[in-house]
Amino acid sequence: xxxxxxxxxxxxxxxxxxxxxxxxxxxxxxxxxxxxxxxxxxxxxxxxxxxxxxxxxxxxxxxxxxxxxxxxxxxxxxxxxxxxxxxxxxxxxxxxxxxxxxxxxxxxxxxxxxxxxxxxxxxxxxxxxxxxxxxxxxxxxxxxxxxxxxxxxxxxxxxxxxxxxxxxxxxxxxxxxxxxxxxxxxxxxxxxxxxxxxxxxxxxxxxxxxxxxxxxxxxxxxxxxxxxxxxxxxxxxxxxxxxxxxxxxxxxxxxxxxxxxxxxxxxxxxxxxxxxxxxxxxxxxxxxxxxxxxxxxxxxxxxxxxxxxxxxxxxxxxxxxxxxxxxxxxxxxxxxxxxxxxxxxxxxxxxxxxxxxxxxxxxxxxxxxxxxxxxxxxxxxxxxxxxxxxxxxxxxxxxxxxxxxxxxxxxxxxxxxxxxxxxxxxxxxxxxxxxxxxxxxxxxxxxxxxxxxxxxxxxxxxxxxxxxxxxxxxxxxxxxxxxxxxxxxxxxxxxxxxxxxxxxxxxxxxxxxxxxxxxxxxxxxxxxxxx
Ligand code: 1PR
Numbered sequence: 001x002x003x004x005x006x007x008x009x010x011x012x013x014x015x016x017x018x019x020x021x022x023x024x025x026x027x028x029x030x031x032x033x034x035x036x037x038x039x040x041x042x043x044x045x046x047x048x049x050x051x052x053x054x055x056x057x058x059x060x061x062x063x064x065x066x067x068x069x070x071x072x073x074x075x076x077x078x079x080x081x082x083x084x085x086x087x088x089x090x091x092x093x094x095x096x097x098x099x100x101x102x103x104x105x106x107x108x109x110x111x112x113x114x115x116x117x118x119x120x121x122x123x124x125x126x127x128x129x130x131x132x133x134x135x136x137x138x139x140x141x142x143x144x145x146x147x148x149x150x151x152x153x154x155x156x157x158x159x160x161x162x163x164x165x166x167x168x169x170x171x172x173x174x175x176x177x178x179x180x181x182x183x184x185x186x187x188x189x190x191x192x193x194x195x196x197x198x199x200x201x202x203x204x205x206x207x208x209x210x211x212x213x214x215x216x217x218x219x220x221x222x223x224x225x226x227x228x229x230x231x232x233x234x235x236x237x238x239x240x241x242x243x244x245x246x247x248x249x250x251x252x253x254x255x256x257x258x259x260x261x262x263x264x265x266x267x268x269x270x271x272x273x274x275x276x277x278x279x280x281x282x283x284x285x286x287x288x289x290x291x292x293x294x295x296x297x298x299x300x301x302x303x304x305x306x307x308x309x310x311x312x313x314x315x316x317x318x319x320x321x322x323x324x325x326x327x328x329x330x331x332x333x334x335x336x337x338x339x340x341x342x343x344x345x346x347x348x349x350x351x352x353x354x355x356x357x358x359x360x361x362x363x364x365x366x367x368x369x370x371x372x373x374x375x376x377x378x379x380x381x382x383x384x385x386x387x388x389x390x391x392x393x394x395x396x397x398x399x400x401x402x403x404x405x406x407x408x409x410x411x412x413x414x415x416x417x418x419x420x421x422x423x424x425x426x427x428x429x430x431x432x433x434x435x436x437x438x439x440x441x442x443x444x445x446x447x448x449x450x451x452x453x454x455x456x457x458x459x460x461x462x463x464x465x466x467x468x469x470x471x472x473x474x475x476x477x478x479x480x481x482x483x484x485x486x487x488x489x490x491x492x493x494x495x496x497x498x499x500x501x502x503x504x505x506x507x508x509x510x511x512x513x514x515x516x517x518x519x520x521x522x523x524x525x526x527x528x529x530x531x
Contacts, residue, residue, distance in 0.1 A: 002197070003038035005029045005065070005081075007045075007055045013333045015044045015078070017297050018183035022194050035064040040197070041073070044183070045080025047370050049105065049146070050092030052080055062098070069100045069175055076196055077177030079144060082170065085177055086148055101170065103150040110163030113470045115145045115372045115439055118493060119268055119523040120168075120180075121213030122158040127203035128171055130195045136206030138188035139216055139523040140180035141302060142168070143335075143372045147179060161213045184302050184335065186263075187526055216523040217487050217515070218494035219508055220269045220472055221262035221501050225255050225288065225307075226276045233287045236275070237499050239450035241379070241418040243275070252502040255291045256298075262501065263299040265508040266525035270295070270303050271338065271442070271496065273377070277307025278341050278416045289332045296333025305329050306338030306377050306442075310361055322361030323368060330369065337365060338375040338442055341415035344422050347432040351424070356436055366437030371469075374440070376433040379418050380411040380426040380459065381446040393425040396462050411459055418446045426459065427466045434467045441467060442496065445475040450499050452478025455486045464490050472496050480506060480514035487520050 002019050006012045006028050016026045019042070029035055043065075045052055056062045069075060069085070077085055086097050089105035097105075108114050119139035124131060147166040150156060157176070160168035169178040176196065182189035195201055223235045228249040235252045236243045243249055252258075259270050272295075274280075274288050292305060309329075312320045326337045339361055346360040356363065366374045384402025388395045393410035401407055411426035430441050443463055445456040455473045464471045470493040473486045477497035486495050500506045512522045 001025050001027055002040045002042055003027050003029060003034060005035065005041060005043040005061065007052065007059065007061065012044055013293075013331060014181075014296055014300070014335070015042060015183045017333070018190060018193055018300055019197070021297070021300075022190065022197055024197050029061070032060040032064045035061060035068050038068065039074070040076075040199070041068060042076045042078070043081035043084075044078040044181075045082075045084055046373070047080065047368060048091060049080065049083055049089040049097070050095045052084055053092070053095050053097060056084070066098055066100065069098065072173040072175065074174045074196070074199060075176065076193075078181055078183070079179060082177035082179055083146060083148055085170075085175075086150070089146060091146055100175070101148075101150055101155060101172075102152060103148060105146045105148050107146050108163060108166075112163045113468055113493060115143055115470070116162045116215070117143045117372060117440065117470050118218050119185075119216040120160050120162060121210050122160060122168060122180075123211075123213060124158050124205050124209050125156045126171075127205040128157055128176070129198075129201035129203050130176060130192045131204050131206050132195045132201045133191055134188065134206045136209035137524055138526070139185075140178075140182070140189060141184040142180045143302075144179055145371070162215060184300060186300050186523075190300060214521040215493070216268070216521045218268040218472070219266070219483070219511055219522070220271055220494050220496035221259075221267040221508065222271045222273065222474065222496050222498040223255055223258055224273050224275045224498060225291065226274065227287075233291065235502060237450060237502055241446050241449055256294045258502070259295045260298050262508060263301060266512055266523070267301060267508050268523055269301055269494070270299060272303070272305045273338065274305070274307025275417055277309070280308065289328065292329065292332040292334055302335040303333060304336040304338050304375055304442075305334040306340060306375070309337050309339045309365075310342035321364065323364040326361070326365045326369070326373075330373070336373050336375050336440070338377040339438075340377040340379060343376045343378075343433055343438075344413045344415050344424060344429060346436065347429045348422065348424055350432050350436065351428070360436060362433060362436045362438055366439070371437050371439035374438045375442050375472075376430065376438045376440070377442040377444065378426050378429055378463075379414045379444050379446060381414060381418065381421065382409045382459075383412045384409045394427050394462075396458055398458055400458070411462070414446065426463055430463050430467045430471075434469050438469065440469055441471045443471055443474055448476030451476050452500065454478060454482040455495065457486065457489050460486060460492055461490045464492055470494065478505075480511045483511050483515060484518050484520065487515070
């Protein structure tokens with residue numbers, strides 16, 4: 001029996017699913033005594049250091065947790081559950097952590113994108129039972145802006161390189177804590193958890209550990225989901241956002257099945273976009289929540305969900321905040337939510353008033369769940385002009401001239417699935433959203449969507465250079481070479497595709513194999529023993 005310390009923020013569903021998948025029942029801590037009676041305690045943390053510690057104190061968990069740790073009983077802290085073990089954090093100056101380990105939590109201090117999101121390797125500093133059966137070449141899923149700096153080097157279990165070398169896991173006796181998320185790290189993560197649950201394995205050191213670790217470029221599979229004309233929830237796919245063929249919604253498969261297939265093929269992340277979410281109220285759309293629940297039982301990589309994340313007034317006049325909508329998605333298994341139309345309206349308002357309200361969906365969700373949980377999905381389309389003077393928007397000089405030979409264009413944002421163009425461009429939108437607390441940009445292109453012509457490199461370069469948060473390039477992938485092109489010509493951290501994967505024109509494995517041969521860092525997938 002594993003006891004899970006859920007203090008009410010973020011996606012604990014995935015941790016429960018991963019442990020249950022490994023055959024161990026999970027009990028959730030309801031009272032402080034549950035901590036003291038635990039056989040094995042798992043403590044996943046998300047959000048903010050200050051609010052985590054405050055919640056631990058409010059619920060009366062702080063002292064029992066300290067006692068449990070002091071007794072050296074089996075413990076695994078994940079992410080913020082690692083950071084909380086230290087004395088304090090730059091994220092919440094003046095707030096004392098559990099202080100089980102001496103040392104402090106620091107914000108990453110370099111020029112690379114922050115948060116550090118994605119799959120990175122481990123350099124083991126000492127043997128541990130949790131490495132049993134690992135080769136050392138595996139990558140694990142990280143998502144954080146802060147890292148621990150222990151005073152005592154003897155507790156360091158692994159380090160990882162991102163800009164510089166940081167401590168990615170610690171172990172002292174039965175107390176283990178990792179900055180990465182084993183429950184989101186595919187087969188490698190499940191194997192580690194299994195080793196922890198076994199409890200009696202000999203300490204080993206993986207043989208092929210890297211000298212320097214590198215963050216992998218992520219390959220994301222996207223499933224556009226909506227109800228078709230028969231009332232079934234299906235994965236569909238548009239051509240420049242038109243999902244109908246001969247008047248009917250294209251049906252490319254069932255969401256849960258496709259997601260599992262992409263997971264086994266090696267997708268580093270899966271995104272569901274509820275493409276009619278802008279008009280339907282997502283909390284009434286229970287099948288979508290069910291899709292998420294079922295998917296997270298079988299898929300152990302990060303899941304993003306988008307569509308309809310905004311404040312909502314239902315027919316009976318009941319108000320639902322975007323935060324409530326997002327919370328329901330997180331509870332059902334999502335790791336990140338993606339905001340489309342609402343982000344455009346928020347940015348317009350911000351530019352009009354020059355002020356952040358603190359109440360927008362971006363700000364509220366980012367505050368509670370952390371910036372890494374908020375993705376902005378941008379749906380831009382090219383607007384051509386003869387000269388930069390013809391528009392107030394930032395333009396690029398393009399190598400793809402417009403219909404009348406125009407050599408300049410700007411990237412107009414749209415809302416409601418491309419149905420309505422707005423007076424704001426993609427670069428400005430991305431910058432404003434970063435300022436308001438978004439942690440990642442999902443950059444689509446209506447012009448390229450479903451065309452198989454390749455990513456819009458000019459658009460992607462322009463947006464990526466304007467922000468410091470990670471960017472996922474999307475729309476237009478038609479072959480493995482297109483992924484290579486976007487990774488060498490721009491600095492994006494991830495590339496997403498839909499159509500080619502759904503139609504099985506190219507598999508994710510083929511894309512990854514091609515990229516690896518070309519020297520692009522990717523996450524290896526070990527399929528032999530799917531857990
Ligand atoms: O505005 O917050 O409710 O969110 C709605 C979400 O649904 C947005 O993220 C928006 O991008 C998406 N969406 C709305 N309508 C459509 C449509 O296709 N009619 N899909 C739509 C957007 C774009 C990508 C697609 C890539 C890759 N789909 O997600 O998967 O273009 O496709 P490809 O590889 O086949 O070229 P809100």
